[in-house]
Amino acid sequence: xxxxxxxxxxxxxxxxxxxxxxxxxxxxxxxxxxxxxxxxxxxxxxxxxxxxxxxxxxxxxxxxxxxxxxxxxxxxxxxxxxxxxxxxxxxxxxxxxxxxxxxxxxxxxxxxxxxxxxxxxxxxxxxx
Amino acid sequence: xxxxxxxxxxxxxxxxxxxxxxxxxxxxxxxxxxxxxxxxxxxxxxxxxxxxxxxxxxxxxxxxxxxxxxxxxxxxxxxxxxxxxxxxxxxxxxxxxxxxxxxxxxxxxxxxxxxxxxxxxxxxxxxx
DNA sequence: CAGAATCCGCTGGGATACTG
DNA sequence: CAGTATCCCAGCGGATTCTG
Numbered sequence: 001x002x003x004x005x006x007x008x009x010x011x012x013x014x015x016x017x018x019x020x021x022x023x024x025x026x027x028x029x030x031x032x033x034x035x036x037x038x039x040x041x042x043x044x045x046x047x048x049x050x051x052x053x054x055x056x057x058x059x060x061x062x063x064x065x066x067x068x069x070x071x072x073x074x075x076x077x078x079x080x081x082x083x084x085x086x087x088x089x090x091x092x093x094x095x096x097x098x099x100x101x102x103x104x105x106x107x108x109x110x111x112x113x114x115x116x117x118x119x120x121x122x123x124x125x126x127x128x
Numbered sequence: 129x130x131x132x133x134x135x136x137x138x139x140x141x142x143x144x145x146x147x148x149x150x151x152x153x154x155x156x157x158x159x160x161x162x163x164x165x166x167x168x169x170x171x172x173x174x175x176x177x178x179x180x181x182x183x184x185x186x187x188x189x190x191x192x193x194x195x196x197x198x199x200x201x202x203x204x205x206x207x208x209x210x211x212x213x214x215x216x217x218x219x220x221x222x223x224x225x226x227x228x229x230x231x232x233x234x235x236x237x238x239x240x241x242x243x244x245x246x247x248x249x250x251x252x253x254x255x256x
Numbered sequence: 257c258a259g260a261a262t263c264c265g266c267t268g269g270g271a272t273a274c275t276g
Numbered sequence: 277c278a279g280t281a282t283c284c285c286a287g288c289g290g291a292t293t294c295t296g
Contacts, residue, residue, distance in 0.1 A: 005234035011159060013180030018159075020233045020240060025153035028289095031139060031146075043258055052141030054290055059259060069243025080257040081296080090236055090243075097228040104225050105148045106133035108218055112148060115197025115218075171278055182270055187279065208277040209276080260295080268288085275280075 023068065028053060028061045030098050033087070036071065037095045040086035070094060151196065156181060156189045158226050161215070164199065165223045168214035198222060 008017040023029060028050070035041065035049040047058055062085055065071040070091035076082040087095070136145035151157060156178070163169065163177040175186055190213060193199040198219035204210040215223070 003235050003238070005231070008234040008237045010230060010233060011163070011177060011179055016241065017233045017237045020237055021158060021230065022155050024229065024233065025155060025158055027150050027153065030149060030153055035139070049139060051139055055259075056261095056291090057289060060289090067244055067247040068240045069247070070240075075258095079296090081259085083258060090239055093236070094232060097225065097232050100225040100228060101152065102138060102149065103133070104222060105138060105145045105152065106136040107131050108221070109136045109145045109148055110131070111218055112196045112198075113144065116195055119195040119197070183279075184271090185269060188269090203278095207276090209279080211278060258296090260293105262293080263291090265290090266288085268286090270285090271283085273280105273282085276278090 020068075023064060024094060024098070026061065028057055029065065030101065032058070032061055032065070033070070033091065033094055033098050034102060036085060036087050036091070037099070040074075040084045043083050043085070046085065065091070148196075151192060152222060152226070154189070156185055157193065158229065160186070160189055160193070161198070161219065161222055161226050162230060164213060164215050164219070165227070168202075168212045171211050171213070174213065193219070 009015050010018040010021045012018070024033075031050045031053070032046060035046050041049070043058070043062075046062075047053060047055065050058070062071060062073070066073050066085075070088055072086050072088050074084045074086070076084070137143050138146040138149045140146070159178045159181070160174060163174050169177070171186070174190075175181060175183065178186070190199060190201070194201050198216055200214050200216050202212045202214070204212070
């Protein structure tokens, strides 16, 4: 592939890679990619897997991912409509990094919770 | 450490791990952790490294990271003030996953850009 | 079922001014 | 230098309604 990664620098406010980082770090993107990591799924299935996502945000995020070439959208001309979403090769390559993030979150959840208690207890003076 | 990760599920809207995922996927968190990955740094240094971040967001994000036990804040009682931020052990464990994300973004930037052009060209009908 | 469209509140986040 | 405090706007994103 011979990719020149040196030309992209997310630490520069004007670099497109910063916005890409925004997208993939997006609250819903992480979960949607995760939900699609085991194969193609219908719109409704994703809604169920990603608990609490609104239909608007799901559509919107999927469109963005499709535009970025990370997800492929397939419409089956049947009634009622059947639309399936699946990761492209690029999309699949995102699975591992995002899964790692998910894994990190789960592993450190209790530690973070504990740290917060300590912090909040130490930061006395905010209460009446 | 024997961590029971099975109790956390970010796909559940009420699980705290979803919010943690939000935090670490945050636009600024990724860059700030990255900026601190090579050692302690002063407030101003981070501002310069993370191009375009406002002092408000830097303070706010750093406070959140400190509260979560990912960053340690050290104040040197000198004048003018000198405050250094450094990653804790937990914070350092986040470096690799986030660096992977950054790396992914840089590697796939050009592909994504190309995909967008194709998509936008295909999606004719939005104009005029 | 899959989605488009609309209304709208909330807050993320920038700009600016002030302080220790 | 390292913040804190305010003002304020844009847009994220939820709820609801309507359609093919």
